[in-house]
Amino acid sequence: xxxxxxxxxxxxxxxxxxxxxxxxxxxxxxxxxxxxxxxxxxxxxxxxxxxxxxxxxxxxxxxxxxxxxxxxxxxxxxxxxxxxxxxxxxxxxxxxxxxxxxxxxxxxxxxxxxxxxxxxxxxxxxxxxxxxxxxxxxxxxxxxxxxxxxxxxxxxxxxxxxxxxxxxxxxxxxxxxxxxxxxxxxxxxxxxxxxxxxxxxxxxxxxxxxxxxxxxxxxxxxxxxxxxxxxxxxxxxxxxxxxxxxxxxxxxxxxxxxxxxxxxxxxxxxxxxxxxxxxxx
Amino acid sequence: xxxxxxxxxxxxxxxxxxxxxxxxxxxxxxxxxxxxxxxxxxxxxxxxxxxxxxxxxxxxxxxxxxxxxxxxxxxxxxxxxxxxxxxxxxxxxxxxxxxxxxxxxxxxxxxxxxxxxxxxxxxxxxxxxxxxxxxxxxxxxxxxxxxxxxxxxxxxxxxxxxxxxxxxxxxxxxxxxxxxxxxxxxxxxxxxxxxxxxxxxxxxxxxxxxxxxxxxxxxxxxxxxxxxxxxxxxxxxxxxxxxxxxxxxxxxxxxxxxxxxxxxxxxxxxxxxxxxxxxxxxxxxxxxxxxxxxxxxxxxxxxxxxxxxxxxxxxxxxxxxxxxxxxxxxxxxxx
Numbered sequence: 001x002x003x004x005x006x007x008x009x010x011x012x013x014x015x016x017x018x019x020x021x022x023x024x025x026x027x028x029x030x031x032x033x034x035x036x037x038x039x040x041x042x043x044x045x046x047x048x049x050x051x052x053x054x055x056x057x058x059x060x061x062x063x064x065x066x067x068x069x070x071x072x073x074x075x076x077x078x079x080x081x082x083x084x085x086x087x088x089x090x091x092x093x094x095x096x097x098x099x100x101x102x103x104x105x106x107x108x109x110x111x112x113x114x115x116x117x118x119x120x121x122x123x124x125x126x127x128x129x130x131x132x133x134x135x136x137x138x139x140x141x142x143x144x145x146x147x148x149x150x151x152x153x154x155x156x157x158x159x160x161x162x163x164x165x166x167x168x169x170x171x172x173x174x175x176x177x178x179x180x181x182x183x184x185x186x187x188x189x190x191x192x193x194x195x196x197x198x199x200x201x202x203x204x205x206x207x208x209x210x211x212x213x214x215x216x217x218x219x220x221x222x223x224x225x226x227x228x229x230x231x232x233x234x235x236x237x238x239x240x241x242x243x244x245x246x247x248x249x250x251x252x253x254x255x256x257x258x259x260x261x262x263x264x265x266x267x268x269x270x271x272x273x274x275x276x277x278x279x280x281x
Numbered sequence: 282x283x284x285x286x287x288x289x290x291x292x293x294x295x296x297x298x299x300x301x302x303x304x305x306x307x308x309x310x311x312x313x314x315x316x317x318x319x320x321x322x323x324x325x326x327x328x329x330x331x332x333x334x335x336x337x338x339x340x341x342x343x344x345x346x347x348x349x350x351x352x353x354x355x356x357x358x359x360x361x362x363x364x365x366x367x368x369x370x371x372x373x374x375x376x377x378x379x380x381x382x383x384x385x386x387x388x389x390x391x392x393x394x395x396x397x398x399x400x401x402x403x404x405x406x407x408x409x410x411x412x413x414x415x416x417x418x419x420x421x422x423x424x425x426x427x428x429x430x431x432x433x434x435x436x437x438x439x440x441x442x443x444x445x446x447x448x449x450x451x452x453x454x455x456x457x458x459x460x461x462x463x464x465x466x467x468x469x470x471x472x473x474x475x476x477x478x479x480x481x482x483x484x485x486x487x488x489x490x491x492x493x494x495x496x497x498x499x500x501x502x503x504x505x506x507x508x509x510x511x512x513x514x515x516x517x518x519x520x521x522x523x524x525x526x527x528x529x530x531x532x533x534x535x536x537x538x539x540x541x542x543x544x545x546x547x548x549x550x551x552x553x554x555x556x557x558x559x560x561x562x563x564x565x566x567x568x569x570x571x572x573x574x575x576x577x578x579x580x581x582x583x584x585x586x587x588x589x590x591x592x593x594x595x596x597x598x599x600x601x602x603x604x605x606x607x608x609x610x611x612x613x614x615x616x
Binding site: 047076 | 496500
């Protein structure tokens with residue numbers, strides 16, 4: 001059963017179309033990753049599916065209903081969003097931030113119920129952030145902070161979680177930590193996860209389904225074996241990639257790559273680079 | 282910011298705040314050019330006794346004190362709302378063109394509708410405050426990424442200068458400069474019960490609405506995308522909060538004229554005491570703003586008595602260093 005898909009979706013700012021007539025299906029209870037070059041519209045797509053920005057035409061359907069017509073609070077109980085590198089007010093504690101995940105369930109002045117406290121503690125527990133509960137968010141490291149924001153999304157108790165580049169600004173170990181946490185949530189609790197990632201190898205390793213975008217249009221969607229192949233990467237990133245196999249996970253991985261030849265601009269850049277380099281020495 | 286910071290419940294902090302506020306109020310009633318004892322003040326407030334000193338309190342000091350309370354609370358709350366909504370640590374009705382707009386509207390009203398009653402004047406101030414705010418945000422929006430804290434403040438300074446010039450121009454041309462400046466620089470001098478009766482309901486309702494929306498404001502102050510994701514109707518919430526800000530700032534100008542820095546300063550001090558949740562920030566700002574304004578006005582009446590030191594000067598002297606500290610921090614401590 002498919003719960004979430006887009007139908008002929010077009011998104012744009014002003015006159016400019018960023019995403020053009022896109023129909024994608026998000027497989028349920030799987031990890032989906034959207035990849036593509038800078039400015040290809042991947043974050044825009046994520047924002048439109050999560051109603052953060054409105055779309056120009058077409059529709060996003062969740063459980064058979066158009067999200068632009070659905071009550072936003074009901075949607076907030078079905079899908080949670082973690083924007084790209086969110087910041088929080090100084091002094092806001094981890095526990096407080098995570099408690100805002102309960103917002104869609106509250107009314108009036110928002111006194112937290114026993115259930116709310118249980119869910120908050122559970123979300124802290126799962127993300128391994130219980131120890132920081134009373135610490136201010138802005139005093140944590142990048143990786144800890146990202147896990148706290150994920151805890152907030154979890155406290156929202158949604159089946160679907162969206163993340164816009166959850167690994168940005170994190171070092172390699174922390175990137176893996178965040179991705180493994182998401183994988184665990186998917187395995188253990190069957191949460192549907194949709195995220196934008198920059199790193200192809202991470203996408204291949206963690207995603208069940210990859211959507212490759214180029215200039216707001218879908219080049220290819222499918223399993224990592226179908227998408228992380230030289231032809232697709234050539235089209236999506238203009239790179240000539242050598243794809244091998246990760247010896248540990250057996251997933252495809254990009255071992256090395258070059259920019260495609262024949263692009264004048266790139267060659268010019270490279271030659272000026274060499275010119276600079278030689279004048280330096 | 283340690284574990285202990287939130288261990289003492291908000292209610293105790295609120296009670297402490299109310300206690301300080303009440304002491305300040307008592308001091309404001311007793312202190313002044315005329316010699317008044319605590320007993321006189323008590324009688325004036327609680328009994329129907331009459332006498333010279335008692336009428337000084339009832340007809341001069343009490344309305345003036347109440348004006349200070351409502352204006353201080355209104356400006357502090359509107360400043361807190363603006364800072365939360367715009368995530369701009371420098372937001373303040375005086376700095377972002379609202380006060381100047383209301384001031385220009387006031388001058389125009391005095392010039393063109395000399396017979397305008399208090400209600401009309403106040404509505405004019407609402408409109409002026411809205412125009413001032415819209416101009417500032419409009420100018421900022423002309424450039425992409427223009428909503429950075431400092432750019433908005435610069436736009437606010439430019440628009441405010443323009444609107445003050447309009448007020449001056451109207452004042453000079455219609456030869457009503459004296460009336461206008463009596464109003465705008467006069468602070469709480471000569472506040473009457475008649476004025477208070479018109480303006481207080483608006484301020485009280487505005488503040489109550491803001492309390493109702495305080496939780497929404499907290500969510501909004503986090504991050505707009507997060508707010509949408511949590512199911513907040515941000516356009517509606519922002520529209521209501523904008524109207525509340527206009528009412529609070531406009532009504533304040535209608536009552537006491539220009540008053541910058543309170544809306545900037547008070548919420549920042551309050552955040553240190555109660556944290557980042559607007560359910561706590563707004564009520565505490567109201568109390569702290571009222572207390573501060575009473576303090577400034579009492580100081581204005583007493584340091585050079587029997588002459589008045591303009592309260593706006595006192596507020597500015599106390600507020601300016603504060604502004605500079607926040608600018609120096611670059612708002613880093615905020616977002």
